[in-house]
Amino acid sequence: MTNTASPAILNSVIRLQKLVGPVTGGVPAGTPFFVTEGDDMPKPFMTYDQQLQKMRDKHLIISDEDGAKDTLRRIGYFSLVSGYKDLFKNPTTRDYRDGTTFQDIVALYQFDESLRELTLRHLLHVEQHLRSALSFAFCDKFGDSQKAYTDSNNYDIGKPKNKAEIQRLIKKYLLPLLTLKTDHPYIEHHKRAHQNVPLWVLVNALTFGTLSKMYSLSKPQIQSAISQEFAAINEKQLGQILKVLTAFRNVCAHGERLFSYRCARHEIPDLPLHKKLTIPRKGSQYICGKRDYFSVVLSFRYLLPNDEFLAYKGHLSQLLARAIKRNQQISEAELLEIMGLPSNWKRITTYKKA
Numbered sequence: 474m475t476n477t478a479s480p481a482i483l484n485s486v487i488r489l490q491k492l493v494g495p496v497t498g499g500v501p502a503g504t505p506f507f508v509t510e511g512d513d514m515p516k517p518f519m520t521y522d523q524q525l526q527k528m529r530d531k532h533l534i535i536s537d538e539d540g541a542k543d544t545l546r547r548i549g550y551f552s553l554v555s556g557y558k559d560l561f562k563n564p565t566t567r568d569y570r571d572g573t574t575f576q577d578i579v580a581l582y583q584f585d586e587s588l589r590e591l592t593l594r595h596l597l598h599v600e601q602h603l604r605s606a607l608s609f610a611f612c613d614k615f616g617d618s619q620k621a622y623t624d625s626n627n628y629d630i631g632k633p634k635n636k637a638e639i640q641r642l643i644k645k646y647l648l649p650l651l652t653l654k655t656d657h658p659y660i661e662h663h664k665r666a667h668q669n670v671p672l673w674v675l676v677n678a679l680t681f682g683t684l685s686k687m688y689s690l691s692k693p694q695i696q697s698a699i700s701q702e703f704a705a706i707n708e709k710q711l712g713q714i715l716k717v718l719t720a721f722r723n724v725c726a727h728g729e730r731l732f733s734y735r736c737a738r739h740e741i742p743d744l745p746l747h748k749k750l751t752i753p754r755k756g757s758q759y760i761c762g763k764r765d766y767f768s769v770v771l772s773f774r775y776l777l778p779n780d781e782f783l784a785y786k787g788h789l790s791q792l793l794a795r796a797i798k799r800n801q802q803i804s805e806a807e808l809l810e811i812m813g814l815p816s817n818w819k820r821i822t823t824y825k826k827a
Contacts, residue, residue, distance in 0.1 A: 581800060642687060705827040
């Protein structure tokens with residue numbers, strides 16, 4: 474794969490990025506009846522026959538009409554077609570490329586669905602490790618009274634910009650779990666039996682986003698203790714990575730389009746593996762592996778145990794191979810480029826992390 478994208482690929486990347494939302498991104502699983510095609514104006518309700526005709530008018534081949542209708546009923550036009558059609562369009566005519574079939578779109582959707590499942594599985598492992606490390610480091614320093622993590626003085630209040638964020642963390646995300654009835658039996662048990670909910674209990678009810686925020690507002694010695702759980706990254710780098718992974722976790726959890734997603738607000742830091750894999754730069758900025766799917770791959774390399782990362786890498790390689798085999802309209806180079814994966818991405822385990 475060359476470093477310079479072809480006009481068709483570049484157009485596809487731009488079109489896909491325009492569809493990505495600023496926070497969670499991707500195309501949400503939603504109503505199939507309001508379709509956007511080339512602009513932001515809502516389209517009128519369409520029956521399934523009308524949806525099929527609309528695709529045929531754009532030169533899409535539909536060989537099994539009943540099967541296509543069943544797929545549209547289960548998934549929806551918006552989530553399936555509007556979400557995944559752009560790679561198959563002629564950038565000039567906006568019609569489908571010659572020979573493109575309805576099953577090509579379905580195959581890409583199914584690839585992305587499997588990619589979300591794979592990615593979320595390992596994100597949850599990172600999340601659990603973070604829960605354990607954060608609660609251990611915090612309780613080791615401040616004790617296991619609930620007063621400890623609801624006291625703003627036990628966070629990094631030395632930075633003026635942190636004060637309001639610390640208050641928001643405590644009042645919006647931590648205190649309600651203590652003062653209001655929750656759906657978490659383990660929290661309710663500790664309230665009744667001990668009149669105290671230690672952080673190592675409460676942390677299990679916190680989202681990845683709240684964990685990431687709590688980490689970012691923790692005192693430097695707490696961040697240092699947590700970052701030492703992960704080889705070859707420091708506390709600042711871990712904070713940057715967690716912000717990006719939070720966005721990708723939201724995409725996975727909400728069933729949105731993952732393979733082309735770009736994190737709009739955050740990026741992972743420059744890491745030694747960027748340089749060792751000879752990722753090209755545009756100016757001082759690496760052109761991939763900062764806010765695209767490859768940034769997740771790089772993050773997993775640093776945050777997952779070696780054996781788990783090898784298993785993840787093997788599954789990802791299998792998914793990519795199957796996607797290319799099932800879809801004759803998308804080349805391997807095109808799919809890798811949209812995901813931000815360099816052609817030598819599999820060599821990520823050849824080099825040391827540091």
